[in-house]
Structures are given as structure tokens and as C-alpha cells.
Amino acid sequence: MKNSSLILNRVIGSRKIAGCSFAAVAALFLLLLPGCTVGPKYHPPVTQAPTVYKESPTQFKEGGNWTVAQPADAKLRGKWWEIFNEPELNALEEQLNINNQNIKQFFENFMAARAVVREARAQYFPTLTTVPAATRSRSSANLGAATTSTGTGTGTTITNSGRTNSNFSLPLEASWEPDLWGKIRNTVHQAQYAAEVSAADLENERLTEQASLAQYYFEIRGQDMLQQIFNETIVADKKQLELTQSLYQLGIDSQLSVVEAQTTLAGVEAGATNVAIARAQYEHAIAMLVGNVASNFSIPVKPMTTAPPPIPIGLPSELLERRPDVAAAERAMAEANAAIGIAYAAYFPNLTLSAQGGFQSSSISDWLAWPSRFWSVGASLSEPLFDAGLRRATVQQYIATYNADLAAYRQTVLNAFQQVEDGLAEVRILSQQIEQEQEAVKFAQSYLQIEETRYQMGIDPYLNVILAQTTLLQNLQTLNTVQVQEMTSAVALVEALGGGWDRSQLPNPGQVTQKPSQADTTIQQ
Secondary structure (H helix, E strand, O other): OOOOOHHHHHHHOOOOOOOOOHHHHHHHHHHOOOOOOOOOOOOOOOOOOOOOOOOOHHHOOOOOOOOEOOOOOOOOOOOHHHHHOOHHHHHHHHHHHHHOHHHHHHHHHHHHHHHHHHHHHHHHOOEEEEOOEEEEEEOOOOOOOEEEEOOOOOEEEEOOOOOEEEEEEEEEEEEEOOOOOOHHHHHHHHHHHHHHHHHHHHHHHHHHHHHHHHHHHHHHHHHHHHHHHHHHHHHHHHHHHHHHHHHHHOOOOOHHHHHHHHHHHHHHHHHHHHHHHHHHHHHHHHHHHOOOOHHHOOOOOOOOOOOOOOEOOOOHHHHHHHOHHHHHHHHHHHHHHHHHHHHHHOOOOEEEEEEEEEEEEOOHHHOOOHHHEEEEEEEEEEOOOOOOOHHHHHHHHHHHHHHHHHHHHHHHHHHHHHHHHHHHHHHHHHHHHHHHHHHHHHHHHHHHHHHHHHHHOOOOOHHHHHHHHHHHHHHHHHHHHHHHHHHHHHHHHHHHOOOOOOHHHOOOHHHHHOOOOHHHHOOOO
């Protein structure tokens, strides 16, 4: 409706408010119907997305062993971790979705937010209360007599001192505040938007936990591969030590070569032992994620370093619909906008309708008799005349909160695109580095073979063999590290893309208002 009230214009100034005319207000007072909703109308922010991802492999000519899935607008669906084709990972992710305690905590927060919606909706309806009471009292005998005067100058003396009285009452009180200015409606909307924020937070936490599990899983597989590299190196170094000892016993080589071989072997064995620390920590982290005690959980050894599968990155314009954190930031803006409407409603008067009735008697036998009835009805109107600028400051506070949420939303959007670009760059560049490291490993193996031959022929000292062994081991370690990093970066890219979530899965206001199932409202043990 249009705002035609000069008084309201003076109070609120030049703010744009969806107000009501005084004629309409009068009609609403008489008909006891809900009125208008004041406050600014919410408009979701508009964000321009780039046409393509700058770091996508499709934008580069150089080669690499990783590409994005085709077609370019394909999306991740549902259980995104299944694209890695790891049955053990799939089983662990299923356990996580059921037993992860952080996810359960966010779920219960969501259920609490839904309950707040129903609490807010209760304000639409009248409150009905009753306070049955039965009292028996005796007055003091030393109070004396009370005299009442009449218009003729005579008086009547009533003596109640020392008497015992009974009072039985069964009152029924009802009160209702019509939502004339939309305060209750804005309160309900605010609670609904807050519940949607909580739902998006739940999905964001779920995605975070799922991605952490996948990254830890590939870290463990990388540690298993690293352990295998060390074990194979130890076997090779032991053979070299046996060779140097034999040559020393034959007088062909010196004791120095034997000591050098022993030193090299001991160093590699120490490195192999250290690998167990990281693996154990990743294993314990996975146990926590799937809701198990670390002492009772273990993952079988399985050396593995593979290239990540093609990942459907979709279009940049779809990213904001696929990120639960972006959805949460946008719903927080809607929640803040509703709070502004609540603050604006404080400028208008509040109407309260009340009624009371029941039975009251001094005798229990007449308590519920018809002549013992009583009733009263009434209405009250309240409007602050002076609040020292409290309402104006409150409106300004919520406007500032909305503006802050808008900035937070835009920052979340920027962060989303940054994370996707980071993930694309990491996976693409690491795939090229892996090819280069594989070449380095191949050359290091040739280098070691040549030096071993030259040592056995007595051309080079054993020190050259040690240098070749160290070079190969370092290259193998680097290759393994980069391969693991590529897999974890691929998981991070999937997480940056929102996993398999889509904004259409966010519950709408009607869904968050529905009553939960009995299982969701049971105290857990």
C-alpha cells in the first residue's frame, strides 16, 4: 500500500516503507485482520560470473595427463567421491555420512533453527491461559470493625474480624496482538531464512568432512607408496652392502666403501621408519571422521598413486548455485532484511485484545453454577511517545548488519571463484610436473645403473654409487609427493565446485516450517 500518513512521514522521514493509510488502519482495527508489512522488500544480489575459468586445461596448449570432463557443462552428482573409483573410499564416505559427529552437531543446529520458526509462527495466534485457584483464609480478630458512610449521613458498621473466608475461582484469560504492521510476519520470515542458513551450513560442513576424508585417504595411499619405495631401496642397498663387503674381503675395495654402504643403508632404514608417523596420524584422523575410536580402527596397506579422473567443472555461471556457503551467505542477507522490517514496525502502535471469563464463588458447591460466572473484554493500544532515538538507532543497526552481510556474500563469491581457479591451476600444473618427475626418475635409474657398472669394473669409487642412489631416492620421493598432491588437489577442486550439491536441495520456507519426525525430536543417549 501507499504511505499516505503525514505523521508517519514525519516520524520515519524519507525512508521507503510499505505502509498503510489511516483509513485502512481503522478498518483493520475494526475487523481485527492482519495489516500491512513495513520494511524494505528483499532483492537477492546479482553477481556477474566470468564466461570461462581462466585456469581450465581447455585454455592451455601445453600437455598434461589431466583434463576436465566433457561436455564442458557437465556437473558433479550426488556421491561425488565415486568418480575416483575407490571402493574403500566409497565405504568410508558412507560411514562418515552416518557417524560423523560434526555433521550430527550441524544437523541438530538445523533442527533447533526449524523449531524457532514454529515458535515465531505461534505469535500469529491468541494465547489462552487458566489459573484455577482455591483459597481459604481467616482475618485477624484484632482488626476491629469497619464503618461505611451513606449519603444521608448515617453509617453501617461491618465486622469481618476473626472470620474465615473461602474463594474458589476458575478463570480463563485470552489475549491476542493482531499483526497490523507485519512484525510477526517479518519475525517468521527471519526465522525461516535463519533455518535455511542453518541448512546450508549443514551441507557445507558435510562437504568439508567428506573432502577431508578423501584427502586423508589419498595421503595414506601415498604414504603406503612411499613405504614401498623405501623398502625397495633398502633391498637394493643391502645388496650393494653385500657386494662391497665381498670386494673388501677379496682385497679389491677398501673398508671405506663398506662403511659408506652401511651409512647409506642405515639412513634409508631410518627414513622408512619415519614414514609410519604420518600414516598413523592420517589413519587416526579418518577414524575420527567416521565416528570410530582411533584405537579400534585401521586401514589396510595399499600402495597407490594414480592420476585423478576427469572432473566435470561445469560453467562459471553455475558455481554460485552449487556452493552451500554461497547459499548460506545469501540467505543471511534475507534474514537481515527481515530484521529491518521488524525494526521499522516499532514505529507503529501495537494493539492488544484481551478477554477474561470464568467462575468464582465463596462456596465450592456454587463454584461452577451459572450465577458465579464473570467476564470482561478490552483492548489496549500502546505507542512510545519518546524513546531518545532508540527505534531510529535500531533501524540503523539492522541496516548496517544487512550491508555487512552483503559484503560477506560478495566476499564469499570471490572466495568461491578463487578456490576453483586455484584448484584448476594446481591439478593442471601438477599433472605436467608429474610427467617431468617421471622423466627425472627414469634418468636417475639409468644414472644408478651406469655407476654400479663402473664401480664393479673398478673405474669409479663407491661414493659415486651413493650419489646415484641418493638422487634416485630423492626423485622417487618427489614423484610420490607430487602424485599425492595432485590427488588431494583434485579433491579440493571438487570441494570448491560444491561437490554434488545444488541450491535446489536447499529447503524452502514451507519445508523448514514443517514439524519434524518423532525420531528427530528424541533425546539421544
